[in-house]
Structure formats: C-alpha cells, structure tokens
Amino acid sequence: MPGLVASAVGILVVARTGVPVAVVVGAAVFGAGFGITQSATITLMYSRVPASGYGTVSALWNVAYDAGMGIGAVGFGTVAGLTGYPWAFVLTALLMLTALVPAWWDQTAACKQRATTRGDRAVTEEEQG
Structure with missing residues (x-):
C-alpha cells in the first residue's frame, strides 16, 4: 500500500505540468512508489509458491506487467486526448487509489x-x- 500511495501522490504532483520542479519531483516520487510496488508484488507472488514455481510466477508477473503498461498507456493517451494531460494525470491517480479499496x-x-x-x-x- 505505501508504494501505491506514493505512486498516486507522485502522479498528482506531476499533474502540475506548468511547474517544471513539480513534474520532476512528482516523477521521482512516482518512480519510488512504482519500484516499491514492483518489488512487493513479485515477492508476494514468490512467497505463495514453492521454489519450483518461480519460473511460472516470473513469466506471469512479466506478462501482467507488460500488458498493464500497454493497456494503461493506451487508456491514458485516450483520456489525455479528451481532457488534456493535467486532468489525465489526476484521473490516473484517482484510478490508482481505487486499488486501496480491496x-x-x-x-x-x-x-x-x-x-x-x-x-x-x-x-x-x-x-x-
């Protein structure tokens, strides 16, 4: 959860696209949160299988990661085309925070x-x- 919150906060800061320092700081906070979340999710998946299942876990995690990045990029591009980048970043952060509900x-x-x-x-x- 901390990585998710850091990522969402970073994206909200990036939404201040007219302030270069905000974009750089927001991107750094987003990156830190994203890195935490990446490590946590694969570690959690490894903890749920025996060592013999690590190859399968790695493959599934990478497929989900790459597919999520691709689908997210297409979705973000579509939203940004309709709303502009600042609002697309805000909506992305809000969407990310919905993962806190489960x-x-x-x-x-x-x-x-x-x-x-x-x-x-x-x-x-x-x-x-």
Whole structure:
C-alpha cells in the first residue's frame, strides 16, 4: 500500500505540468512508489509458491506487467486526448487509489477473523473453566 500511495501522490504532483520542479519531483516520487510496488508484488507472488514455481510466477508477473503498461498507456493517451494531460494525470491517480479499496476490505476481514478466533478461544477456555 505505501508504494501505491506514493505512486498516486507522485502522479498528482506531476499533474502540475506548468511547474517544471513539480513534474520532476512528482516523477521521482512516482518512480519510488512504482519500484516499491514492483518489488512487493513479485515477492508476494514468490512467497505463495514453492521454489519450483518461480519460473511460472516470473513469466506471469512479466506478462501482467507488460500488458498493464500497454493497456494503461493506451487508456491514458485516450483520456489525455479528451481532457488534456493535467486532468489525465489526476484521473490516473484517482484510478490508482481505487486499488486501496480491496486492500482495506481484506484488512478489515482479516481483523474480524482474528477477533472471531480470539473470541472462540476465550469461550473454549471459559467452558473448560
């Protein structure tokens, strides 16, 4: 999540296209966030398979990465043609932030699961008296 937020913030700063320093700083922040997210996603994928599956994970990750970049570039170009670059950057940042919703949802579900598990253990301990 930190990489995603940094990337979105960087893109929002880049939206200030008339301010050269904002574009450079925003691009640097975006790049840092993007790098964090790249590393985190492939590491997460590797953690979910045995070492024998690393080749498959690498191939799938690279296909998804390249396809996402291509589809994103076409989509961004289409939006920029309709709205101009500043608004296209703002809309891109907002779209990126929608990825926080499932992350928040997963976090909430995990917290509820832990609370339920703790509650079940407490009842069991009380029953055992």
